[in-house]
Amino acid sequence: MPDFTRRFDVLIIGGGNAALCAAISARRAGASVLVLEGAPKFYRGGNTRHTRNMRCAHDTATQHLTGPYTEDEFWDDLKRVTQGHTDEELARFTIAQSKEMLSWIGEQGVRFQPPLGGTLSLGRTNSFFLGGGRAMLNALYLTAEALGVEVVYDAEVTDLDIDDGVFLSATAVFGGQSVNVRAGALVAAAGGFEANIEWLKQYWGAAADNFLIRGTPYNRGTILRMLLDHGVQEVGDPTQCHAVAIDARSPRFDGGIITRLDCVVFGVVLNKHAERFYDEGEDFWPKRYAIWGRLIAGQPDQIAYIVFDAKSLNAFMPSLYPPITAPTIRELADRLELDPDRADATIAAFNSAVVPGSFDHTILDNCRTEGLTPPKTHWALPLDTPPYYAYPVRPGITFTYLGTRVNRDARMIMNSGKPSANMFSAGEIMAGNVLGRGYAAGIGMTIGSVFGRVAGRTAAMTVRN
Amino acid sequence: MLDLTSAAYPSPLPAGGNLAEAERLMTICNACRYCEGLCAVFPAMELRRAFTPGDLNYLANLCHSCGACYYDCQFATPHEFAVNVPQTLAAVRADSYAAYTWPRFFSGAFRRNGLTISLAAALSVAGFMMAFMALNDPAVMFGTHVGQGAFYKIMPHGAMVAIFGAAFLYSLLALAMGFRLFWKDVSPSAHAVSLWEAVKDASQLRYLDGGGVGCMNENDKPRDRRRLYHHLTFYGFWLCFASTTVATIYAYGFGWHAPYRITDFPVVLGTVGGIGLVIGPIGLLLAKRQRDPAMVEASQTGMDTGFIVMLLLTSITGLLLLVLRATPAMGTLLALHLGFVFGFFVTMPYSKFVHGIYRFGALVKYAAERKAS
Structure with a gap:
């Protein structure tokens, strides 16, 4: 001493x-x-x-x-x-x-x-x-x-x-x-x-x-x-802090790097009303990494769900918690305690708005939606390959x-x-x-x-x- | 409201069993990857997204227990993720030794391995002592013998060759069968191997250096000397082995019989090797006692200690035999030395000795994977 x-x-x-x-x-x-x-x-x-x-x-x-x-x-x-x-x-x-x-x-x-x-x-x-x-x-x-x-x-x-x-x-x-x-x-x-x-x-x-x-x-x-x-x-x-989207199952403090999720581009993000609220295909990491925490903070109950299908399961860095999975969108919504009808309708609307393109996650590709609000301007692929997966996400505060x-x-x-x-x-x-x-x-x-x-x-x- | 803390989701907290815990840790580590520069385990882990028992056994045997990842981990205990890779992989490794044991009914030998090894050594020494006493006249057993063939006055050369040859061949067979099981487990499909890379990695103990900083054993300070002690032990062992091999060639090729002069090749090899095989194991034993209890896998302590003490007793009795071979103590020391050597040989497939075989196998696999990726 x-x-x-x-x-x-x-x-x-x-x-x-x-x-x-x-x-x-x-x-x-x-x-x-x-x-x-x-x-x-x-x-x-x-x-x-x-x-x-x-x-x-x-x-x-x-x-x-x-x-x-x-x-x-x-x-x-x-x-x-x-x-x-x-x-x-x-x-x-x-x-x-x-x-x-x-x-x-x-x-x-x-x-x-x-x-x-x-x-x-x-x-x-x-x-x-x-x-x-x-x-x-x-x-x-x-x-x-x-x-x-x-x-x-x-x-x-x-x-x-x-x-x-x-x-x-x-x-x-x-x-x-x-x-x-x-x-x-x-x-x-x-x-x-x-x-x-x-x-x-x-x-x-x-x-x-x-x-x-x-x-x-x-x-x-x-x-x-x-x-x-x-x-x-x-x-x-x-009033500002740096916030990213992290797995909602993470500990309140000190979860560190392993709770991050960077799979927004591979699917759609739903809020607790099973509605999309932002263009998931807007930009690359790290820009999208840094905005999604703020976006989720602005949603009801500060919770959102990244939903994707079997095509994308191995397309991104593994994370700590396994995704929640189900054979259909309705059952997935059920597991997430979202309204299955609305979830199904949101995904159906998204799928039918996707125009064909050639997918390439390394560039701002031409896979996008048409006539959908909000749009997904890149990397938009229909969610059509079961099983379906979801990660619940919350704002993860890094620093002030x-x-x-x-x-x-x-x-x-x-x-x-x-x-x-x-x-x-x-x-x-x-x-x-x-x-x-x-x-x-x-x-x-x-x-x-x-x-x-x-x-x-x-x-x-x-x-x- | 969705309860995000309930048991509805698989928890990252410890579940039952060493493999389950290893799987939990590798899932955490694979999402982090900060340790990938430290050794081979983490780059090998990154080649996978899910971990079969075979994968985990491979990673466990690839781990050299350098300790760096424990002190570098921001999620180690007391963090709620309770990550302790060295300890968990040590436990999986010990389980894997038992699982690959040939024949199967000896797999229990790994359960209380310290006891197994001690008993084998005691029985072996006692056997040689009693046989020498029973078969030799006390005047011969406790007499002074010098010159060529002196040892064989106590135990005939043919008997020595027969007993040790049989023990050695049996152990080689058991080790080979164990390795076969290991390889089937970690490499279910055939792939190219890269022996030379693995030989280099093993002979340098490349992965026992914390990625270049040094190993950690007692605490977070990289001042561990286990790599040096292991080198002394490992090369000491091979020099002693080489000494025996040269002596065999001398005996059968040239009719030159032991004991040899101090300056003869077998004695020089055996002496240098024996000294390494005294200092190395003592260093390893001390390091084992000083190890941070947080990293110690208690179930493995008996196995480690038994093996190291066995090597130490083999070398000490060998050196004593060299020093006192022209005195009446020679007969007794010969019985002791041969007893420990025999005990060592027969327990090779059932002792910590197997770590070298499986770790080398894991390094061979890793070298091939690295090349392919």
């Missing part, structure tokens, strides 16, 4: 990728570092546990990356997915720094591998962690501890003593004890608030009760709330966008517009600066590593000056 009578140079709240990058870089810059992780040891690392890759710019192919991904291309991608909801200076800074991150992260003991099966589309842009996010965390913790970083698990921070933008101390509770932790600088890397259902309800109302949280149950936003209440400027749309505004030193900006003297933030808690909307695979980890490293280094320098 660390000696709490001393004053640490740098206190880091949080225990994921951003927190550990900050801890390692602060320690390497000569600071004494304490990490307070709110989760128990197994669950350490927030949503980093569930990640698998990071997106870094690089000018040439590498051992594990199939081709170059220039800063300009990265910037174009970011502009597109955020629809301009980004701070260009910070975004360009992130992208420029991301080039160094591949080797820097590697030097901290993290290993990479070629892209995973089923993710070949990311083979050029994203670097995959050997063994996934928890393996990455294990390597970072090993390095941090070898450097002398002190880590306390199950340590919930209940209060921050902040005076006019200057961090003085934090109150942490662990093992039934309340401890005052003093430090010269604070790095807040404690994630977003997506696991705080009450907070989500402020924007979503009762619908949030039907949301499933894909990641850690520990991201309750308590640190974010305290910082905003102490006059830190907020950034990002507080609301965060603390920072500058390129990762220093928090106060409501007055003045940078804080000694408070920094990194990771999901400030990702909204760069990613104000949308998502691109692996970008959360890039923001976390880049700003974690900067925050740690700058915090250490601040304390020493």
